Amino acid sequence: MCRLALKSADTPFSPYEILTAMEAMQEGYDGSGLGLLLRGVGFTDFNYQPDQIILSGIAHTEAALQRLNSFMGARGYELKYDHAMEVDSSLIEARDRFKYLIRVYKVPNRDGLSRDQFEDQLMQTRLTLRKDGEDHGGDLTVFSFWPDVIMIKEVGWPLQIGNGLGLNDNRIKARVIMAQGRQNTNYGINLYACHPFFIQGISTMTNGENTAFVPIKEWLIGKNIPGYTGYQSDSEVFTHILHYVTRKLHLPLAAYKHIITPLKTEELDVHPQGDFLKGLRTSCRRLIIDGPNAVIATLADETCMLVMDHKKMRPATVGGKPGVWAIASEMCGIEAIVPDRDTSLDFQPMREHTVIIPPDRKELVIWSQSDPFTLPQAA
Amino acid sequence: MVSVRSIYTTPSSLTYSDLPWIIQHREDRCTLCGHCTSVCPVQAIYLTYRRQRMPKLDILQKKRGNEYRHFVGIRQRTNIEKKCIGCGMCSMVCPNEAIGPVPNPNEQRAIFHLNQKGEAWKRGGRRNMPGRTTLDRIVFDRISMLTDPALDAGRHEFNLNTILGRILPPEEYIRRHTAGEWIPPTREIFPFVIGSMSFGALSPNMWLGLLQGVAYCNEVLGIPVVMATGEGGCPPWVLKSPFLKYIILQIASGYFGWDEIIRAIPEMQCDPAAIEIKYGQGAKPGDGGLLMWFKVSKLIARLRGVPEGVDLPSPPVHQTLYSIEESVMKMIQTMSMAFGFRVPVYPKISGSTSAKSVLNNLVRNPYAGGMLIDGIDGGTGAAYNISLDATGHPIASCLRECYLDLVAQGRQNEIPLFAAGGIGKNGNVTQNGMALIMLGASGVHIGKYIMQATGGCLGNEMGRCNVCNTGICPKGITSQNEKLFRRLDPDDVAQRVADVFMSIRTEMKKIMAPLGRSQSLPIGMSDALGINDADAAKRLQIRYIC
Structure with a gap:
């Protein structure tokens, strides 16, 4: 079973803090992997500007690193900072790790590209690098290539990986960190199969099993949208659905839950936007997930979200106080991340709720699926 | 001596x-x-x-x-x-x-x-091919047991319904909704549909029993079952009743019964569930409907607008039209317009290696509400034995091929595929239907199973009975002779309809729960299927198990 933890705080903190919190949730967890995503990042060795692009990944061989260098150089990406991790390889299970990549590039001249075109270009660069690695026997792994996002994925026990990668040195800090412990449910062990998943500023991680994976995957692939690839894990579709809902359909975040776990017809019959939502449910029928799942997401503006599949029996929890919030798959995870909170305000969303931690981190927003939502352009 | x-x-x-x-x-x-x-x-x-x-x-x-x-x-x-x-x-x-x-x-x-x-020998019934079918051999082998406690078929909430009707891609749906444009009609229905058996092929008591049972399923049990009429119209009292919404009206190449239907439109209290345009039938592809003279009683003659006691062979195709492309386009649009664009209209074709070309045609027709493919094991009231036994295409691979074709185009949600032909012919109706759903069908039509399970039809795969065509059905299911059909009490048939659909509903849950599915019908969930036949597994693109 995956263990998930997210912390969002006004004051940047070290990823190691989350890893220690994950120890609290170690029961029932097999320690097969770790995935981290950091937003609102800062380095002690480098004055990072939030619009600079960060490449995260692993070069498994020296040749791969050289190919990466020449590829990026040829496309005009100027390397501004190359974060050197203090790696203790005795603590890392895998042997083929030549260099962990956290590299900051200067934004190249956009040459009149619109924002969308530029963002497509960033994604295409990531996909090309990933393909290049796959074409060379998997010697280059690229998790993200995006402003203000660092991703780290590795096989093993989370805290041990943190120690092995020297994450306890406080040289990297962030305002939002997502962490997931476990490699993969149901499918093979693969670095790309580890949550969180990332596409164009949108990231999700999940615990649970998505039994509707194959039909959803087939539908997403059929859309021919660049970036809708991979699918080494059944949870990757959650990220792409969120991307599709917000960036392709331009629907508000509240629509996400209506698409992945729509209300029943009887419930929609009395919903103020029932007519629109029934049609949306039909049109997006292939995106209905079948969990149980808890989906935790973060967006480029540092918004965090928790959505529960309506049959999840062991709900994830959100808790905290103004300025510091945590979402975790187990209540003890919240306790470890924000111990000095009012526990009576902890919230466990059930079948109809979506919880949002807005970028200002002042208070939680809780949406019920039976409430109307703002949809001026459509409803 | x-x-x-x-x-x-x-x-x-x-x-x-x-x-x-x-x-x-x-x-x-x-x-x-x-x-x-x-x-x-x-x-x-x-x-x-x-x-x-x-x-x-x-x-x-x-x-x-x-x-x-x-x-x-x-x-x-x-x-x-x-x-x-x-x-x-x-x-x-x-x-x-x-x-x-x-x-x-x-x-x-x-x-x-x-x-x-x-x-040549004519008979009713189905292809006499005993033994387990390909569908019977498919098992559901992807058991969900890695995460939270497995689903409980008896206690969890399941969404078992499917959609009939053209579905817009999400982008287009939102655009049209915003602009206030026409959105194609859809129906939320139970995925096991009572397949086309005409009022003429079936006796009045059988038909009435089915309709009573369907109404009971909808209004009391909350199972939105719909039934298709087959060619030959529908009694005027049904057309003008609130039960019409449970009925799919079929128009076939003989156009029998459509005078009555068109005349009843102004007096209809509700719209029919859908309109089915029959281009072909799995039991006798390339052959039109056939109601033999024995069964053209006074009532049937009136409904169909023909003299009593004459053979009613429908032409094999819609003769007035030039090509299937033109036929599909014009008929779908005409029928859509006749019902104010509020009723899904879809064609029914026989299973065939050419099914994909019809499908590709439908994908490009914005009014097409789905496609029903009828396989070789489908039943019929009357056909030549040669057609029944040797003409046609089994449903499993035909349906799968069409579904994968839609997947390749990213259109699998837009045109719901329905499958028919031998579903439950050995009694395994839910297993057969769910296997087809996981191969890509949005639902299935069942005819012979319904006759056997709700009317007590005596036919089997060993050539038993098979006299539906001559109007001498000993159980009164397919007879227009009052002395025979009075043997069948419509109330008893209705009771059996309720029994059948309640048990299909339970069995669907018993299949879906171990797979970890409850939120939506597992259409195209081919990763849950296995078969102990390597060739069939390869053809259907599912897992070979042994």
């Missing part, structure tokens, strides 16, 4: 051991009540006086002579038109279990003589 040489035999003279069914009669139990002979739909048996000679030889008195015993017994006729059909009604009515048909295990010669008077 008659000499053997002078016994007249014709080429088609048969004896009882040449027939497919042999009547076994126990004289020691028979009370000579005559129930069996009067109930036999083909007069295969008759009561007769027999004389038995008992040779008598008194050796001491050197006298020879005969004594004769006279008795009354049941005998089997051996002429082709009165051969026993194995229906077993004789055993059903016999008070003493004295009589019954048994299948002839020998190669029976009757098969060579069924084509009498220049007519």
Whole structure:
């Protein structure tokens, strides 16, 4: 079973803090992997500007690193900072790790590209690098290539990986960190199969099993949208659905839950936007997930979200106080991340709720699926 | 005494051991009540006086002579038109279990003589192909057990319904909704649909029972079952009733019954569930509907607008049209318009290697509300035996191929595919239907299963009964003869409809729960399927298991 933890705080903190919190949730967890995503990042060795692009990944061989260098150089990406991790390889299970990549590039001249075109270009660069690695026997792994996002994925026990990668040195800090412990449910062990998943500023991680994976995957692939690839894990579709809902359909975040776990017809019959939502449910029928799942997401503006599949029996929890919030798959995870909170305000969303931690981190927003939502352009 | 040489035999003279069914009669139990002979739909048996000679030889008195015993017994006729059909009604009515048909295990010669008077053998029923079908061999093998406690079929909430009707891609749906443009009609229905059996093929009591049962499923049990009429219209009282919303009206190449339907439109209280345009039928591809004269009663003649007692063969295709492309386009648009663009309209075609071309045509027709493919194992009220047995395409691979074609185009949600033809022919209706759903069908149509399960049809895969075409159905299911159909009480049929759909609903949950599915019907969930046949697995692109 995956263990998930997210912390969002006004004051940047070290990823190691989350890893220690994950120890609290170690029961029932097999320690097969770790995935981290950091937003609102800062380095002690480098004055990072939030619009600079960060490449995260692993070069498994020296040749791969050289190919990466020449590829990026040829496309005009100027390397501004190359974060050197203090790696203790005795603590890392895998042997083929030549260099962990956290590299900051200067934004190249956009040459009149619109924002969308530029963002497509960033994604295409990531996909090309990933393909290049796959074409060379998997010697280059690229998790993200995006402003203000660092991703780290590795096989093993989370805290041990943190120690092995020297994450306890406080040289990297962030305002939002997502962490997931476990490699993969149901499918093979693969670095790309580890949550969180990332596409164009949108990231999700999940615990649970998505039994509707194959039909959803087939539908997403059929859309021919660049970036809708991979699918080494059944949870990757959650990220792409969120991307599709917000960036392709331009629907508000509240629509996400209506698409992945729509209300029943009887419930929609009395919903103020029932007519629109029934049609949306039909049109997006292939995106209905079948969990149980808890989906935790973060967006480029540092918004965090928790959505529960309506049959999840062991709900994830959100808790905290103004300025510091945590979402975790187990209540003890919240306790470890924000111990000095009012526990009576902890919230466990059930079948109809979506919880949002807005970028200002002042208070939680809780949406019920039976409430109307703002949809001026459509409803 | 008659000499053997002078016994007249014709080429088609048969004896009882040449027939497919042999009547076994126990004289020691028979009370000579005559129930069996009067109930036999083909007069295969008759009561007769027999004389038995008992040779008598008194050796001491050197006298020879005969004594004769006279008795009354049941005998089997051996002429082709009165051969026993194995229906077993004789055993059903016999008070003493004295009589019954048994299948002839020998190669029976009757098969060579069924084509009498220049007519090829026609019959009702289905393809007589006993044994497990490909669908019967598919198992659901992806059991969800890695995460939270598995689903409980008895306690969790399941969404089992499907969608019939054209579905827009999400981007287009939102655009049209915003702009206030037309959005194609859809229906949320139970994925097991009572397939097309016409009012004409079925007796009034059977039809009424089905409709009562369907209404009960919808209004009391909350199972949104719909039923299709088949060609031949619909009684005017139904057209003008609120039950019309549970009915898919079929238009076929004979256009029978459509005068009544069109005339009833202004008085309809609600819209029908859908309109089905029949281009082909799995049991007899390339052949039109056939209602033989025996069944064209006064009521049927009125509904169809024809004289009584004439054969009603529909043309194989919609004759007035130039090509299937034109036909599909014009008919779908015409029918959509007739019902104010509020009713899904879809074509039904027979399973065929050319099904994909029709499908690709439909994908480009914005009014097409789905596609129903009917496989070779489908049933029919009347067809030539050759068509039933040897013409057509099994449903599994045809459906799968069409679904994967839609997947490749990213259109699998837009045109719902429905499958028919042999679903539940060996009784495994839910298993067969769910296998097809996971191969990509949005739902299935079931006809023969419904006749057997709700009407008590006696037909089977061994050629039993198969006389639906001649109007002599011994159970009164496919007869227009009041003396026969009064045997069937519509209330009993309705009760069986409710029994059948309640149990299908339970079995669906029992299949879906272990797979971890409850939120939506697992359409296209092919990763849950396995079959112990490597060739079939490869063809269907599912897992081979052994």
